[in-house]
Amino acid sequence: MALKRKNKQFRWRRKHLLGLRDLSAEEITYILDTAEGFEQISTRSVKKAPPLRGKVVCNLFFEDSTRTRNSFALAASRLSADVIEFTKKVSSVSKGETLLDTAKNLEAMGIDIVVIRHSAGGAPKFLSRNINVCVVNAGDGFCEHPTQGLLDAYTIRKIKGSLEGLKIAIVGDIAHSRVARSNMWAMTKLGAEVIFVGPPTLMPTQVGRLPVSVSYSLDEVIEKVDVINMLRIQFERLGGNPFPSVREYSHYFGLTVERMKRAKPDILVMHPGPINRGLEMESEVADGDNSVILEQVKNGLAVRMAVLFLVNQAAAQNY
Amino acid sequence: MNSELLIKNGRVIDPANDIDEKCDVLIIDGKIAEVGKIEKDAQTIIDAAGKLVTPGLIDIHVHFREPGDEEEETIASGSAAAVAAGFTSVVCMPNTNPPIENETDVEYIHRKGRQARKTHVYTMGAITKKREGVELAEMGFMADAGAVGFTDDGNGVQYSAVMLRALKYAAMFDVVIAQHCQDNGFAGSGVMNAGYYSTILGLPGIDTLAEEAMLWRDIQLVKKTGVRYHAQHISTAGSVELIRAAKKDSLPITCEVTPHHLLLTDECCAEYDTNYKVNPPLRTAKDIEAIKEAVSEGLVDALVTDHAPHLQSEKELEFLAAPFGIASLECALGLYVKALLEPGILDWVGLIRLMTEKPAKIIGVDKGTLGVGEQGDVTIIDPNAEYKVDVSKFRSKSRNCPYQGWKVAGKVEKTIVGGEIRFSVGD
Numbered sequence: 088m089a090l091k092r093k094n095k096q097f098r099w100r101r102k103h104l105l106g107l108r109d110l111s112a113e114e115i116t117y118i119l120d121t122a123e124g125f126e127q128i129s130t131r132s133v134k135k136a137p138p139l140r141g142k143v144v145c146n147l148f149f150e151d152s153t154r155t156r157n158s159f160a161l162a163a164s165r166l167s168a169d170v171i172e173f174t175k176k177v178s179s180v181s182k183g184e185t186l187l188d189t190a191k192n193l194e195a196m197g198i199d200i201v202v203i204r205h206s207a208g209g210a211p212k213f214l215s216r217n218i219n220v221c222v223v224n225a226g227d228g229f230c231e232h233p234t235q236g237l238l239d240a241y242t243i244r245k246i247k248g249s250l251e252g253l254k255i256a257i258v259g260d261i262a263h264s265r266v267a268r269s270n271m272w273a274m275t276k277l278g279a280e281v282i283f284v285g286p287p288t289l290m291p292t293q294v295g296r297l298p299v300s301v302s303y304s305l306d307e308v309i310e311k312v313d314v315i316n317m318l319r320i321q322f323e324r325l326g327g328n329p330f331p332s333v334r335e336y337s338h339y340f341g342l343t344v345e346r347m348k349r350a351k352p353d354i355l356v357m358h359p360g361p362i363n364r365g366l367e368m369e370s371e372v373a374d375g376d377n378s379v380i381l382e383q384v385k386n387g388l389a390v391r392m393a394v395l396f397l398v399n400q401a402a403a404q405n406y
Numbered sequence: 407m408n409s410e411l412l413i414k415n416g417r418v419i420d421p422a423n424d425i426d427e428k429c430d431v432l433i434i435d436g437k438i439a440e441v442g443k444i445e446k447d448a449q450t451i452i453d454a455a456g457k458l459v460t461p462g463l464i465d466i467h468v469h470f471r472e473p474g475d476e477e478e479e480t481i482a483s484g485s486a487a488a489v490a491a492g493f494t495s496v497v498c499m500p501n502t503n504p505p506i507e508n509e510t511d512v513e514y515i516h517r518k519g520r521q522a523r524k525t526h527v528y529t530m531g532a533i534t535k536k537r538e539g540v541e542l543a544e545m546g547f548m549a550d551a552g553a554v555g556f557t558d559d560g561n562g563v564q565y566s567a568v569m570l571r572a573l574k575y576a577a578m579f580d581v582v583i584a585q586h587c588q589d590n591g592f593a594g595s596g597v598m599n600a601g602y603y604s605t606i607l608g609l610p611g612i613d614t615l616a617e618e619a620m621l622w623r624d625i626q627l628v629k630k631t632g633v634r635y636h637a638q639h640i641s642t643a644g645s646v647e648l649i650r651a652a653k654k655d656s657l658p659i660t661c662e663v664t665p666h667h668l669l670l671t672d673e674c675c676a677e678y679d680t681n682y683k684v685n686p687p688l689r690t691a692k693d694i695e696a697i698k699e700a701v702s703e704g705l706v707d708a709l710v711t712d713h714a715p716h717l718q719s720e721k722e723l724e725f726l727a728a729p730f731g732i733a734s735l736e737c738a739l740g741l742y743v744k745a746l747l748e749p750g751i752l753d754w755v756g757l758i759r760l761m762t763e764k765p766a767k768i769i770g771v772d773k774g775t776l777g778v779g780e781q782g783d784v785t786i787i788d789p790n791a792e793y794k795v796d797v798s799k800f801r802s803k804s805r806n807c808p809y810q811g812w813k814v815a816g817k818v819e820k821t822i823v824g825g826e827i828r829f830s831v832g833d
Contacts, residue, residue: 108606187722207724208608209678217722228726230608265608291605292613 102402103215103222104394106231107272115273119241122386122393128165129388138396139168142199147173147189148225149205154360154384155225155234159202162391168200186210187217194218199402200395203227221398229263234394235359236269238387240277242379243314245386246355251278256308258284258340259318259367260329262291266318266359271299284308285340288329305340310349316357317342317367333366342368347377355379409449410434411825416454416786420461421759422775431459433782436825441776450827454786457819458754461762461774462494462783467559467638467662467710468735470496470527472518474503479715479803481515484735485524487713487802489829491736492818494783495526495766495773500537501560507532507543509551516552524828525821526783528769530555530584533572539563542572549579554769557584559638560685562620564590569624573631582660582768584636585624587645588686592616597726599672599687607675609725612687618644625652628659636768637661639712641686643696649705660707660768663697665741666732670808680721680728681808684714701760702751708765709746709757711738715804733804737795739787740814747816754789782825791817 097117107115128136144163148156156172163170173193186205193201200221203211208228215222226232243250255274261267261283271281281299283290294301302308309315320336330336342356356368356377364370373380411433418429418441430444470484481498488496498515500506506515506529519527531548535541537558545556556576562585563569569585576583593616598604600611621637625648628635637649640661652659671690674682682688700706714731721728734741742761746752752760766774773783795812797805821829 185719185722186724205724207726209726210724212678213724228608230606268606268608292600292611293602293605296602297605 099397100401102398103211104233104398105211105215105222105224107233107236107269107276108231110272110276112276115237115240115276118237118390118393118397119244121397122237122241122389125392125396126386126389128392135165135167137167139163139166139399142168142399143171143197144168144200144202144395145171145173145193145198147193147201147203149175150226151176152204152225154387155204158384158387159225159391162388163395165388166392166395168395186213190214190218194220200399221402223394223398226265229265229268231269232265233269234387234391235266236273237394238383238390239270239316239357239359240273241386241390242357242383243355246379247313249278250274253279253313254282254311255279255314255316256282256284256312257316257318258305258342260289260320261285261294261318262289263321264318270316271297275299282308282312286330286336305346309346310351312354313351314355314357315342315350316359319359319361320363320367337366341366342372344369344371347372347375350377353377357383360384408434409436409825411450411452411782411822412444412446412448413452413454413459413784413786414444416457416459418459418776419755419758420776421755422461422763423777425776426755431776431784433784433822433825436782438776438778438780438782440778452786452820456788458787458789460758460785460787461776462821462823463492463739463761463785464495464765464774465493465711465713465735465738466497466708466765466769468496468498468713469501469715469731470498471715472502473514477803478717481518481527482522482524483801483803484713484715485519485522485527487735487800489524489821489823490801490818490833491738492785492787492821493525493735494785494821494823495528495771497554497769498527498529499557499559500530500532501558505532505537506530506548506553507535509544509547512548512551512553525823526773528552528554528771530557530559532556533558533563533583534568537561539565539568542575545576545581546579549581553581554771555582555584555636557586557638559584559586562586562588562590566623566627570627570630573627573633573635577631577633580770582634582636582770584638585620586638587617587620587624587640589616589619592619596687597683598675599689601672601690603672603675607678609675612685614642614644614689614693617642617686618648621645621648625657625659628652628657629655632658634658635660639664639667639686639710640697641667641689641693643693646696646700646705649700650703653705661705662708662710663701663706664710664712665734665738665745667697668694668745669741674808675725678725679808680723680725681732681806683725683728683730684732685730698746698749698751701746706760708768709742709760710765711735713802715802716806718805721806731806732808733800733802733806734809736800736802737807737809737812737814739816739818740793740795741809743816744814782822784822785818786820786822788817788819790815793817
């Protein structure tokens with residue numbers, strides 16, 4: 088049973104946020120509750136609070152990112168931390184300084200929290216084992232993107248009150264999506280029913296063992312769901328030719344105005360961004376009344392503040 | 407002057423000659439002179455009471471990294487590790503840098519092996535130039551120089567027509583063609599078994615089909631050519647089925663398995679520990695069961711380590727970026743005991759057969775028996791001695807071994823190569 092209000096007995100003990108798979112419903116709820124408290128900081132005239140004063144947060148990004156990186160930077164600075172940016176585009180097997188050496192250097196500089204995005208699944212866990220600073224995963228390969236999962240859950244909870252019993256469709260390239268995975272862990276733990284929708288060639292191996300159902304037909308699913316989360320087709324990650332053409336993909340899996348007519352009137356339309364307008368979603372839908380896409384971005388800030396706050400607190404208390 | 411070595415009172419196991427009894431073994435001038443009750447004085451007498459006395463163990467699949475990657479392993483360090491693990495003969499894989507692809511390369515390996523004075527060191531040659539799978543390498547010259555088989559190990563030969571040509575051509579030389587079965591189309595950029603764990607870990611997977619599709623194709627080519635073929639490190643239940651059917655058809659096909667494909671599953675990768683990153687990848691419990699069943703049915707012809715040493719600095723990377731390979735030579739016997747003997751799948755005779763007689767046959771060398779007149783390669787094993795695997799004590803240059811701290815039984819006491827004691831416990 089997911090807890091709705093702040094649980095006074097609960098203590099957050101993790102100094103890393105590596106993924107949502109290992110988190111309990113109680114832990115996820117605790118992060119969301121904490122984020123609620125931080126949301127109003129952004130509405131003040133002085134948009135700053137002191138809990139991370141004197142702490143250094145490093146944005147260690149090995150993949151392109153604008154919104155996640157800026158969101159973390161802003162979250163850290165709202166909590167009064169100093170932020171350093173370390174952006175380096177590398178292929179997973181490129182020579183040169185190893186990830187471990189890079190991280191050890193940062194550790195030596197006295198970093199308190201590393202926010203890492205990397206193309207290799209498991210890179211944040213690898214760091215957390217090898218350096219003595221807090222590690223926050225900002226996306227690793229197609230493993231997890233925990234703060235995205237959290238902010239999506241937060242957005243739904245804020246509008247619908249709870250995730251318990253909701254039907255949520257996640258549509259698109261599930262196989263290569265860390266967002267789909269983190270969404271799945273967070274939403275199912277909070278009591279929602281998740282449906283993965285996409286062509287079989289974009290479903291992960293042994294999807295049947297995941298706590299979701301699978302559909303190859305958006306048309307069948309669209310009428311049933313309370314929330315629809317449209318993934319971005321990530322052309323840079325697609326291996327080979329998993330669908331014959333963009334046109335054909337859009338025909339079967341695009342969220343069009345036509346399809347929206349058959350959806351529940353209060354359906355929430357989500358997208359982790361950036362949107363390929365006209366591909367996975369028509370502009371009228373992206374900008375329509377059911378869209379909460381910008382709400383997601385706004386909530387991301389509060390969620391990331393909560394995460395930075397909590398891992399830092401756990402580190403300070405030597406958990 | 408004759409040199410004489412007498413091993414007394416051991417349980418002598420010589421599967422090739424159907425011997426399993428308490429008796430003695432006499433080696434004179436490096437050759438087996440007599441096996442039986444021997445009342446005789448000798449220059450050197452070893453009391454092997456309570457121990458197993460077996461033909462020298464043979465590992466037909468090791469990577470000693472020389473030439474090219476001597477920081478990971480050399481023939482000297484690798485064969486020192488091998489002899490301490492009871493092996494008297496090893497077969498190096500040709501995926502060195504540069505690869506072993508002509509007679510000079512083969513002779514180089516042999517010379518380094520002789521200089522190391524530990525085990526007999528054999529090598530396979532590459533099937534194709536640069537192991538690129540396009541043009542045949544000089545198999546004839548290499549066979550004449552003593553290469554004991556051919557493989558592009560690390561790569562499978564992708565083009566069917568090239569593989570067919572290799573098998574046809576090899577018919578001239580009575581050599582075995584060995585294959586690392588991996589269809590790159592199915593394997594893609596995979597780094598672990600494609601399954602539930604690759605999905606939740608967000609790592610690209612290698613489907614079992616990558617191995618099975620190539621093995622199936624090769625079996626068709628063997629049907630056509632009749633040339634001896636050896637499937638290296640099989641890892642899937644589907645491969646077992648293919649081998650079963652091929653053997654039923656009496657095709658000249660053999661196969662080998664490694665300790666890790668008998669003991670470890672893809673779940674081991676859950677913490678992204680790169681010591682579990684190996685190719686073919688660790689599969690599932692179902693695959694292990696099938697492979698064990700294959701061993702018990704006699705479908706598996708050799709136990710091999712696929713000893714693949716890598717430096718710690720190379721393995722201390724993201725799972726995606728680290729190289730494939732497990733270094734397990736120095737605890738191999740204990741691992742086979744754990745995987746096959748302790749669950750009752752094999753007895754000692756069966757286990758020793760797959761480490762001596764049968765692998766020797768695959769590579770076509772006069773080794774792996776204690777027949778009179780054969781080379782005096784003998785391993786003495788304490789079957790009950792338990793020990794903990796301690797990678798810090800490895801003679802290998804590398805430590806990429808996931809069995810650290812495992813408690814295993816079956817300890818090598820002495821390794822005798824050509825009548826010379828090359829290793830004694832405590833060395």
